[in-house]
Amino acid sequence: MTTLSRHTKESSVQALERILAIVDSVSRAPSGVLPARVAEESGLSLSTVVRLLQSLHDEGVLLRSGTTGQYRIGPRLISVVGRATHSFDVRAAAAPVLEQLRDTSGGETASLHVRSGNQRICIAAAYTTHPSGRIVPVGLPLPLTGSAVGHVLLAQLDDATFDQVVDSMKLAPKAKKSLRLRVDQIRNDGYAESADESVEGVRGVAVPIGRQDDGGALSVSGPSDRFLAKHVPATLDRLRHAAALMEESGLRPSTIRLT
Structure with missing residues (x-):
């Protein structure tokens, strides 16, 4: 040359x-x-x-x-x-990672979520292998508040977007302030945990995947009398590993159509 x-x-x-x-x-x-x-x-x-x-x-x-x-x-x-993305099925691409996450997390449900306005939507899940457990409905809009997944999705937002989304929820001033403090803590910790909040008897742990504009939240959840607080640290390691695998593969949760 x-x-x-x-x-x-x-x-x-x-x-x-x-x-x-x-x-x-x-x-x-x-x-x-x-x-x-x-x-x-x-x-x-x-x-x-x-x-x-x-x-x-x-x-x-x-x-x-x-x-x-x-x-x-x-x-x-x-x-x-x-x-380019028409033939790329995010659910199919996420399935093996979710199944591995579930199988290495005591058989508890692993799920992938995105934000749509002031709601969260599960776009893919590997359900529990136990006779009883957490079944996260795929495609059903649920509130962002009261769950580890929803709080992680809120924590991904910049302050202006956070205020806009939370204002649309019509929360009381005290509840909004409490939510802001919790989200700030999640941003600092890099994960969220909830127990017996939106659903009695359920514990969930979630981590972010991707960025605000193309990201989502990855979660493991199960009955709080089986999925115990002592299981959270090891589950977090598995969640972060799974999130890294998804990001390395180029998987973008937001390419799923929500309408």
Whole structure:
């Protein structure tokens, strides 16, 4: 390879890396993001970001708001992603990980959840191997409050989105403050645990998977008289391992259609 061709290849790779960094930054803000924020997150100069944002807008990869100047993902990229994920069944991809998680967690139910507005929805589950246990209904909208899963999903949100979602729940001021404190603790700990809250006699442990815009929560739950507090530390290790496996495989819970 000549010096010129090698230089051209390196320049092309660098340009691609810049574009991917910009698209990744924009994808983190579904409602839109300004060029200055993209520059800050990507580590690129503002002039470079502005130039590439304009080019991506011209190609339909990104869209720019004429009133706010914010950029968001455009129709061309949405179309490409839609075609790529059409044949990718998140439930099928999650099944072996969930089954392994269940089987290594004493046979208790393992489940994967996403947020839809101010509710949580189980999108996949490996049910308990015991004659009795926690059966998480797949596809049924449930409240975000009162469960480890719901609290983890809330903890993934930025403060503005958290306030918006919680306001829609019409909670009393004291309950909202209590929820905020709990979510702050979950952000610090990296997991949530609940026992005898929304469902009497059930203990659940959950960890986050992915990010706010494409993430979810992974959980193990079972009867609190069998799934004991002393089982939580080991279960957490298994949950985190399972979440890492899903993320490494490129599994994104939010690609499931909720409507």
